[in-house]
Amino acid sequence: MTTLNDEIVRHLPAPLKTPTYDRSALTAGIVHFGVGGFHRSHQAMYLDTLMNDGKALDWAICGVGVLPGDVRMRDALAAQDGLYTLVLKHPDGTLEGRVIGSIKEYLFAPEDPEAVIEKMASPEIRIVSLTVTEGGYNVHHVTGEFDATTEAVAADLQPGAVPATTFGLVTEALRRRRDRGIIPFTVMSCDNIQGNGNVAHKMFVAFATLKDADLGDWIETNVPFPNSMVDRITPVTTDADREMVSERFGVEDAWPVVAEPFTQWVLEDRFADGRPAYEEVGVQVVDDVEPYELMKLRLLNASHQGQCYFGYLAGYRYAHEVCQDPAFATFLLDYMDREATPTLSAVPGIDLDLYKRTLIERFSNEHVRDTLARLCAESSDRIPKWLLPVIWENLATGGEIERSVAIVASWARYAEGIDEQGEPIEIVDRLGDRLHAAALRQRTDPLAFVADREVFGDLVDEPRFVEAYTQALSSLYERGAQATVEALVAVPQG
DSSP states (O other), X not given: OEEOSHHHHTTOOTTSBOOOSOGGGOOEEEEEEOOSHHHHHTHHHHHHHHHHTTOOTTOEEEEEEOSGGGHHHHHHHHHTTTOEEEEEEOTTSOEEEEEEOOEEEEEETTTOXXXXXXXXXXXXXXXXXXXXXXXXXXXXTTTOSBOTTSHHHHXXXXXXXXXXXXXXXXXXXXXXXXXXXXXXXXXXXXXXXTTHHHHHHHHHHHHHHHHOHHHHHHHHHHOOOOOEEEEOOOOOOOHHHHHHHHHHHSEEOSSOEEEOSOOEEEEEOOOSSOOOOGGGGTOEEESOOHHHHHHIIIIIIHHXXXXXXXXXXXXXXXXXHHHTSHHHHHHHHHHIIIIIGGGOOOOTTOOHHHHHHHHHHHHTOTTTOOBHHHHHTTHHHHHHHHTHHHHHHHHHHTOOOHHHHHHHHHHHHHTTSBOTTSOBOOOOOTXXXXXXXXXXXXXXXXXXXXXXXXXXXXXXGOHHHHHHHXXXXXXXXHTOHHHHHHHHHTSOOO
């Protein structure tokens, strides 16, 4: 069997599409932190498309890993010259494969932080991009300020410390560029956070100011942090995916990526030293990203939460299983139509009714096999950003809240760590132990879970929320997830 690398990629047969450009001519213009499946199915794919048109050859990606687990990605990409296979799984079962070549190199920061810093400090790097997850920005859940108390950040803030976090590495590189008279790079967040560029700006400036007040002022004034909205369902790669790539396309790939056909990227046009011509390959380059990101976070992302806990409790394990159930599909559409959409403003160029129904079709794609366990992970970073704003806005306006509050209750029931069949649930969340302990108390104290003000703010003080929440939690205990969803679907139009 053929192992994927620069030599063999030139000779791979159809139907696997391969780079049409000379990869030896690539130079890195982007450093990217967090090279996971999503980055490789999305931003790296857009660049590869540009490169196949003979453009952006000086915008190749240098990936950077910061966490201990990132060494696996480093090793996989190093063995394959940075190449990997992207397979799109269409609803009709069609598999569309291509080799992506836009990642030029990969650096593992724990082994050589100086190499990472100097890479970013070089004039050739003009963008530093991020997919470090919602929890990677050190935002305090209640205050919204930078949390400097985490162990890794506190260590990076010590005088003379060798940078180990993304904050420390990026800030030190910017300091060197300032001192050397080099134009700063743009910091481009591609994470699922409302105002992701604004959040990144605030957090990096806060870290830099704690380290060096003058440097913080310089970053505040000179470094752009554009907002963006990104979208493509990209499940975790499985051994079955590796076998599929081997059997279908005749190539051994240690870490391929599978994704749905749909992709979207909306990007604020605010850069310090140029950018690739993203608009030529379908990126919506705009002046204001907020309407698009709110649409995505409150419709797509919140609907992921709307299906995952209820579905898992009911015995489903994949998103398509949930969304092919008429009751669940109707529940999600009702949530989007009656609770989320009233909190949105007009989205230029988007038919919201079509967008919402397309979401159900995307969720129902059985070939993508997106796991509910993936959607349930890191809920304490997701629910407060995606779903709670919908509840707060509807509380303020008198709008409907029953479905969104029921989603919170389903999370609380899920956090007990056992499903309705008596099977254990692995809680993957940075606050998992605390949330699990609270969930175990809620059968005698129904508000124990939502009394955590660091996660839920003051929702426990809102009578309308408490009434809807306790009713939903009681229904989950008495009737189960399926019947609770069916009852919510039967609620008459308001």
